[in-house]
Amino acid sequence: MKEQNMKVVHSNSGVDKKTELTETEKKLYEVLEELPKPETSMKLNAKQKKWWYWFGYEFVKTKQFSKLDLTHLQKAAIWMDARCLAIAEINKKGYHGGMVQTFLSGANNVSAHISILEKADKHLDEVSAHFGLSIKDRQKLKVDDTVGGQLNLFDEVLKKLHG
Structure with missing residues (x-):
């Protein structure tokens, strides 16, 4: 499945799911290759x-x-x-x-x-x-790139402060 034919759906739980675009959505969001x-x-x-x-x-x-x-x-x-x-x-x-x-x-x-x-x-x-x-x-627009199980700097500071 091409990345271009996918959309990201955000849920309240914070989990993102990728789903296939409908034909209407594909037409609506058709990316221009040329100006x-x-x-x-x-x-x-x-x-x-x-x-x-x-x-x-x-x-x-x-x-x-x-x-x-x-x-x-x-x-x-x-x-x-x-x-x-x-x-x-x-x-x-x-x-x-x-x-x-x-x-x-x-x-x-x-x-x-x-x-x-x-x-x-x-x-x-x-x-x-x-x-x-x-x-x-x-x-x-950047998405958090933390590697699974790796804490970010803020979490490390909090961890040191609280124990």
């Missing part, structure tokens, strides 16, 4: 398409990328382009005007370019977490 071109209905501009392919190839490498994930790819492409545009504008205008806007009254505020940069980073972090692309995200 499709962005659909015209996604309305990506040329720079966003560049990011589509840049992220897309990484997503396909996870071997868990399905057609349902294309909206996440679209999100990544749009927000990476917005991030790059904001950084270009910040660099062009410098600290005053690019990072901080100053009003006629003398009051200061974070510029719209910084706000866009922060929003883009937030959305890109969400996409990264969805696919487990960063070291931090991969650690969250």
